[in-house]
Amino acid sequence: MTQQSPREATVPPRTGPRPATTPQTPHVQLDQFGPAEVQAALWSRMAALAGVRTGPSGISLPSSRALHLDPAAAKGPADAFLVGTEFAHLHGDGSGSLHLALPTALAQEVIASGRGEQHPAVALGLAHPTLVMLFGPRDADELEVVWQLVRASHAYAGPA
Template identity: 55%
Template sequence: MSTGTAKGANLPTRFGYRPLTTATTPHVQLDQYAPRALQEELWTRMTGLPGVTSGRSGVSFPQTRAVHLAPDLAHGPDDAFMVRTEFAHLHGDGSGSLHVALPPERAAEAIQTGWAEEHPVVTMGLGPETWVMLYGTKNDTGLGVIWQLVQDSYAFACGQTSLPAA
């Protein structure tokens, strides 16, 4: 199953084994941490999206950095957001992992190709299938994939099926 990315490409399969994570909340990545420089590059890109403001997460630890979409742009369905207009947050635990909301088919593709896993609230039947954890990445190639998935989350929150080609 593949819906394509905002730029029309399918997700590549992630190399290696999946990081260890907790099976309950708080949902955290336990190994294979992303280098700090890659985390900061991702954050810079996330906060550079049009109509996005950064702030605390409404559903995670205080050190977690969240992106919130301007209400006038937040045309996505309720399950495109974790709380209010928060569509993604980067964990402050040093792992580089993040939670995002993705369209259901895209979330399934990210899981199938090894870039993501369901949030535990999904497996418990308490949250939408759109909520996934994206693993912290260890290299520039992975950063490109994670960035694409964040852009897909942003487009979902905006009520778009995809972003315009660059």
């Protein structure tokens, strides 16, 4: 990603074939898992974001770890959140994939770049089109792209 503000990100294309995913909930990535150390580095960065507390997801499987904004910092629009003040969660299945909310134009860029896909609930009218799943990062370069998208989600939720 270019070094712009998180709200102005440009998403580079993902190389290789798309990973397999489930077409329904739970919406998970089924293959192309990244190394555990890359996933650990991503979570470490995510957990250190300003105004964030970590905890269980209010909407995902129990193994997922979520980012919740402090209520006073949650100034973003309703579609910046998955549930309550949760704006992102990292799946605990070893895939490194995560769900988050992004501004609509950026969510569309993510999908067009092959770095993620809309949650199936969007097609059913049960979720905002801002809800996307990012595919888990497979290496340090992909980690940087995913990290910038997490930062954009954080900014969209309010504190940036």
